[in-house]
Amino acid sequence: MLPKAHRLTNSEDFRRTVRSGQRSVTPTVVVHSAFDGGDDPARFGVTVSKSVGGSVVRHRVARQIRHGILGRLADVPSGSRWVIRALPAAGARASGGAPSPGTDVQAGIDLAMRGAGR
Structure with missing residues (x-):
């Protein structure tokens, strides 16, 4: 579970991040990021639609994504917003032997930070 200070909870924040931020794509996730600066902690939101699978699969994917976020929480700049x-x-990778969506999240975050020159 992400600490409350690091969660995107407002739909307007989700919308602004997706529309005005930059995008990085991996095989299982799309990482939208916006770098506003400031001293606020980095905040993350996770979206898993029904196209990923049934509720059990969607929740497994969301947990794996949150776990991947926790692995990079210390590396992301303050004041940034992220939507995964x-x-x-x-859904297919969540239960198989292939790298999990959490691994792709970490790669997507790295791509976004490289693209932003951070």
Whole structure:
């Protein structure tokens, strides 16, 4: 579970991040990021649609994504906003032997930070 200070909870924050931020794509997730600066902690939101699978699969994918976020929480800049959207391929990878969506989240965050020159 992400600490409350690191969660995106407002739909307007989700919308602004997706529309005005930059995007990084991996095989199982799309990582939207916006770097506003400031001293606020980095905040994350996770979106897993029904196209990923049934409720059990969606919740497993969301847990794996949150676990991947926790692995990079100390590395992301303060004041940034992130929305992680699972792609349908995430459902197949969540229970298989292939790298989990959490691994792809970490790669997507790295791509976004490299693209922003951070």
